[in-house]
Amino acid sequence: MGETYVHGYHRRENERLEDQAGTLVELLHSDTVYPDGSLVLEVGCGVGAQTVTLARRSPNARFVSVDVSADSVAEARRSATEAGLTNVGFQAADVFALPFTTASFDHVFVCFVLEHVSGPAEALASLDRLLKPGGTITVIEGDHGSAYFHPDSAAAHAAIRSQIALQLEAGGNALIGRQLYPLMIDAGFDVVRVNPRMVYVDSSRPDLVDGFTRKTFTAMIEGVRDSAIAAGLIEPERFDAGVHDLFRTTESDGVFCYTFFKGVGEKMHT
Amino acid sequence: MGETYVHGYHRRENERLEDQAGTLVELLHSDTVYPDGSLVLEVGCGVGAQTVTLARRSPNARFVSVDVSADSVAEARRSATEAGLTNVGFQAADVFALPFTTASFDHVFVCFVLEHVSGPAEALASLDRLLKPGGTITVIEGDHGSAYFHPDSAAAHAAIRSQIALQLEAGGNALIGRQLYPLMIDAGFDVVRVNPRMVYVDSSRPDLVDGFTRKTFTAMIEGVRDSAIAAGLIEPERFDAGVHDLFRTTESDGVFCYTFFKGVGEKMHT
Numbered sequence: 001m002g003e004t005y006v007h008g009y010h011r012r013e014n015e016r017l018e019d020q021a022g023t024l025v026e027l028l029h030s031d032t033v034y035p036d037g038s039l040v041l042e043v044g045c046g047v048g049a050q051t052v053t054l055a056r057r058s059p060n061a062r063f064v065s066v067d068v069s070a071d072s073v074a075e076a077r078r079s080a081t082e083a084g085l086t087n088v089g090f091q092a093a094d095v096f097a098l099p100f101t102t103a104s105f106d107h108v109f110v111c112f113v114l115e116h117v118s119g120p121a122e123a124l125a126s127l128d129r130l131l132k133p134g135g136t137i138t139v140i141e142g143d144h145g146s147a148y149f150h151p152d153s154a155a156a157h158a159a160i161r162s163q164i165a166l167q168l169e170a171g172g173n174a175l176i177g178r179q180l181y182p183l184m185i186d187a188g189f190d191v192v193r194v195n196p197r198m199v200y201v202d203s204s205r206p207d208l209v210d211g212f213t214r215k216t217f218t219a220m221i222e223g224v225r226d227s228a229i230a231a232g233l234i235e236p237e238r239f240d241a242g243v244h245d246l247f248r249t250t251e252s253d254g255v256f257c258y259t260f261f262k263g264v265g266e267k268m269h270t
Numbered sequence: 271m272g273e274t275y276v277h278g279y280h281r282r283e284n285e286r287l288e289d290q291a292g293t294l295v296e297l298l299h300s301d302t303v304y305p306d307g308s309l310v311l312e313v314g315c316g317v318g319a320q321t322v323t324l325a326r327r328s329p330n331a332r333f334v335s336v337d338v339s340a341d342s343v344a345e346a347r348r349s350a351t352e353a354g355l356t357n358v359g360f361q362a363a364d365v366f367a368l369p370f371t372t373a374s375f376d377h378v379f380v381c382f383v384l385e386h387v388s389g390p391a392e393a394l395a396s397l398d399r400l401l402k403p404g405g406t407i408t409v410i411e412g413d414h415g416s417a418y419f420h421p422d423s424a425a426a427h428a429a430i431r432s433q434i435a436l437q438l439e440a441g442g443n444a445l446i447g448r449q450l451y452p453l454m455i456d457a458g459f460d461v462v463r464v465n466p467r468m469v470y471v472d473s474s475r476p477d478l479v480d481g482f483t484r485k486t487f488t489a490m491i492e493g494v495r496d497s498a499i500a501a502g503l504i505e506p507e508r509f510d511a512g513v514h515d516l517f518r519t520t521e522s523d524g525v526f527c528y529t530f531f532k533g534v535g536e537k538m539h540t
Contacts, residue, residue, distance in 0.1 A: 143418075145418050145422070146418060146527070148413075148415050148416060148448060149448065150445075150448045150449050150452070152415070152445065175420075175422065178418060178419065178420045178525050178527060179420050179525065181472040181473070181474065181525055182420070182472075182522075182523035182524075182525070185523075186523075192474065193474065194470070194472060194474075195470065196468050196470045196527065198466050198468050198529065200464070200465065200466045202451040202452075202464060203451070204451065204462065204463065204464075252452075253452035253455075253456075254452075255448045255449065255451055255452070257416070257448060257466065257529070259468065259527070
């Protein structure tokens with residue numbers, strides 16, 4: 001893809017992605033099921049966090065899962081093997097240079113990828129070409145500008161903004177979730193339906209307090225501390241106060257809100 | 271209630287409230303149905319925008335709908351009569367001095383009220399006292415800090431912040447939606463469940479573009495222009511640019527997001 005993956009490729013990041021996938025599986029993926037016999041391309045499978053869920057939910061579909069990182073693909077392959085999956089093939093490939101012929105897939109699935117690429121509309125248009133007429137593309141992305149919480153905190157918003165700015169400098173867009181509809185229309189899909197998937201967390205939902213607020217969102221912000229400070233985007237004290245205030249929202253009177261966006265586009269043209 | 275109602279009491283405002291109620295009825299109220307024979311107190315009925323929906327959905331429950339404004343109550347009574355409702359009684363009353371005896375209602379319904387009162391926890395505690403043990407309270411509030419959109423606009427956020435600041439000066443809290451859970455727990459309810467009701471608007475949903483983004487949210491922000499400027503909260507040019515940018519989100523590539531919060535509390539104690 002050419003850009004640096006803003007979250008890095010460390011073991012702790014892999015654990016974060018697996019926590020994230022575990023907590024959010026139902027919310028994000030429960031309505032994604034592919035017909036028997038269909039061939040599905042998963043782009044940006046990473047370490048396979050979504051792959052196992054996808055392939056289990058559609059056991060009679062076949063998946064081709066690709067990621068630009070060969071190390072991630074190796075890890076994803078191990079996860080799929082451990083899960084006993086036999087309907088997934090993996091390969092390393094760049095979303096902007098996919099080694100497949102035109103109209104070779106029934107469906108395409110893209111999750112947490114477009115936020116990291118410059119030219120997401122071009123990436124979508126190249127995926128449109130790989131789809132057979134009548135096929136669908138499913139796109140899932142977050143939007144870090146959708147985060148708000150109680151108690152509110154200017155420092156926490158500043159820490160989040162530093163992550164958004166860092167991702168922008170790396171060629172990505174951490175606010176892409178809200179833009180899925182116009183992006184998918186621009187890319188040429190004929191029918192597009194976007195639905196928000198809001199994560200609402202208060203202390204009556206301890207699994208989300210731990211699995212989402214603490215181990216997914218706040219861990220993701222914490223993970224860019226050194227890069228954001230080195231890039232001069234925020235002062236260390238301000239960043240640390242912001243992370244402290246994000247953790248504060250996990251107390252018994254705290255509330256945390258975040259929204260993912262899921263778009264499904266249909267390709268009617270040839 | 272003692273505070274000034276930040277949105278005012280003009281005819282245009284009443285039309286805005288009716289537009290709002292029409293567009294959002296399903297999203298906010300479809301799961302509120304009261305058992306036959308139950309007695310329900312609606313607090314802050316305003317001009318009856320929600321009352322007609324509530325009373326129609328539960329034709330064999332009886333409603334007592336109150337509002338601090340006698341003019342609004344008169345208007346609500348006219349609406350209910352025009353709708354042919356016979357299960358609603360209206361009276362003017364202050365939420366902090368309700369003329370009812372302890373434990374006299376099976377259920378209480380409060381929608382778009384707490385955002386306008388100082389001491390929302392005290393208001394909720396006084397409503398808890400009016401409930402019979404085993405009764406429920408339903409609370410619905412917006413949160414203006416939940417608004418985000420594409421194209422993003424600093425001026426639009428500044429205009430929204432001026433409305434939030436104005437409401438705060440009037441004794442209210444335009445960010446109360448995210449705080450419902452801790453507020454309801456503080457007020458003494460024994461079991462509280464809060465669910466967000468997110469309004470997602472893109473150009474594939476023209477009813478919401480017109481009914482929500484344009485005629486509800488942006489109209490509400492527009493409505494505080496003179497007050498916000500007079501209070502020195504924002505420059506006129508900045509405010510107008512912000513409103514322009516909110517309207518910009520109603521174009522074909524625009525997206526607008528807003529979230530209401532609906533909380534249901536159960537009273538188990540005596």
